[in-house]
Amino acid sequence: MPPRPDTLVGPDGALPLPWLAPALGAATGQRGHALLIVAAPGDGALALLRTLAQGWLCEGPVVDGRPCGQCAACRLVQAGAHPDLKQLLPGAQALAHGLASEEEVTNGGKRKPSKWILIDDVRDTLAWVATTRSRERGKVIVLHPAEALQGPSANALLKALEEPPAGVRWLLSCSDPERLLPTVRSRCQRLVMPSPDxxxxxxxxxxxxxxxxxxxxxxxxxxxxxxxxxxxxxxxxxxxxxxxxxxxxxxxxxxxxxxxxxxxxxxxxxxxxxxxxxxxxxxxxxxxxxxxxxxxxxxxxxxxxxxxxxxxxxxxxxxxxxxxxxxxxxxxxxxxxxxxx
Ligand SMILES: [Zn+2]
Structure with missing residues (x-):
């Protein structure tokens, strides 16, 4: 498969997409534990979520929400190995973005990569939130896109979104907030990602x-x-x-x-x-x-x-x-x- 564009800040400090800067700056002022990014499809919402998460976990200088790209935490995020970052995507999207292997998303060839966020993955994430030890900056869950949560998966998330343990932050994306459960919507601060000119x-x-x-x-x-x-x-x-x-x-x-x-x-x-x-x-x-x-x-x-x-x-x-x-x-x-x- 041809390489996809980067979705993180690399060691050179460059943003994965040049039009993320205003949204990163705006998100810096948000203090809530759940942030919902509203972005048009094809504008790079996942890159914004991952860069925001990297910025929250970064242990070096973060300027206007932009992670340093070079500290130990940034290196771990780049390697897909940061213990305090969890990414919740439908299997088909995780595969397409190179965030999971074919083996993982098909459960060893037993099923097709899912278009939905599976309830088992939500439960695994909630267990991870409750038990895993963190480095310095707390834990971050990237959930993309929130429209891929069906009823039971969305319901399983509600309590975690409402009363997360200290130091846990959620980053969600969607293109149409009206398609989310009102109870999910109301638990998140909202930030609109501007489209590039x-x-x-x-x-x-x-x-x-x-x-x-x-x-x-x-x-x-x-x-x-x-x-x-x-x-x-x-x-x-x-x-x-x-x-x-x-x-x-x-x-x-x-x-x-x-x-x-x-x-x-x-x-x-x-x-x-x-x-x-x-x-x-x-x-x-x-x-x-x-x-x-x-x-x-x-x-x-x-x-x-x-x-x-x-x-x-x-x-x-x-x-x-x-x-x-x-x-x-x-x-x-x-x-x-x-x-x-
Ligand atoms: Zn860093």
Whole structure:
């Protein structure tokens, strides 16, 4: 798997993402025992949580919430070996971020990596909170994202969030606080992580080797980490811009090898832009030059949009993915053909 961007402050003291500084500074003034970071998906909430945790555990000089990157505690965090840091993520995300091995998240191949934070992991964490000895700075639990807590897991956490032992601090992230249990929400102080401005996001993507950052940022609604993930998976600006023509030809191969969620996301964005174009509005995700100059009745496109929405809502359904994508691309092609005629 290609390397992901860092999510900690390394020995050189550089922030893992350049736009974390304002949120780190703002969090420094928070004295509560549970902090909920609200961040747009793809803006790097995990990097903020991990850097904040590193700053709280750092035993060297911490300036504006920024850990030193060099002390013994920072080295332990960087090595994934700090005894006072616990990270609670769904197995699939822990694996994707390199924070757990395949063996760990599949329990030796016995299950699929989970999309949810498992109640057993919550219970392990609560036991760890109660028993493990700490170094100097207390203990920190990073929980990302809080939306991945289902009812029983969230309920198990409530008491720990309300009355944590002295020296224990929780760091949670979410993109939509309304999706959390009100009882979880109310126990946390809240801090909104500002999104990077476009020049900052583009400069960072360029530094990561993305040749045409503006196009990929548009493809990902301005979310820089999603844009980088596209590029890392081999979808560059040119491949993205080729999708409308592939749809018009019903060329399913353009989506071959994509995870289903990304294919559905791309088809929904394409449908959105075709509808915008048909209504005489500017497209949002694709370059206008890549879209067919379609005009006319939009009923077939609206029907396609409804079908895509239905499939997205049933993401847990055990689809035959290749048949599903073929059918959806076929419907999109037909809708487009009707529109042009
Ligand atoms: Zn340090």
């Amino acid at each position: 476009t020049p900052t996001a583009e400069a960072w993507l360029k530094g990561q080797g993305v040749a045409e950052p503006a196009a990929l940022l548009a493809a990902c609604a301005g979310r820089p980490l999603d844009a980088l993930a596209l590029q890392v998976d081999g979808v560059d600006a040119r491949a993205w811009a080729a999708l409308p023509a592939a749809l018009a030809r019903g060329q399913v191969a353009a989506w071959a090898g994509w995870p289903l969620t990304r294919t559905l996301d791309a088809l929904q964005k394409l449908c959105h832009d075709l509808l915008a174009q048909a209504a005489g509005a500017p497209p949002r995700y694709f370059p206008a030059s890549a879209l067919p100059a379609a005009r006319g009745g939009v009923a077939p496109l609206l029907a396609w949009a409804a079908e895509l929405n239905r499939v997205v809502r049933q993401a847990e359904h055990p689809w035959n993915e290749s048949l599903l994508v073929e059918a959806l691309v076929g419907r999109g092609r037909d809708a487009l053909a009707t529109l042009k005629s």
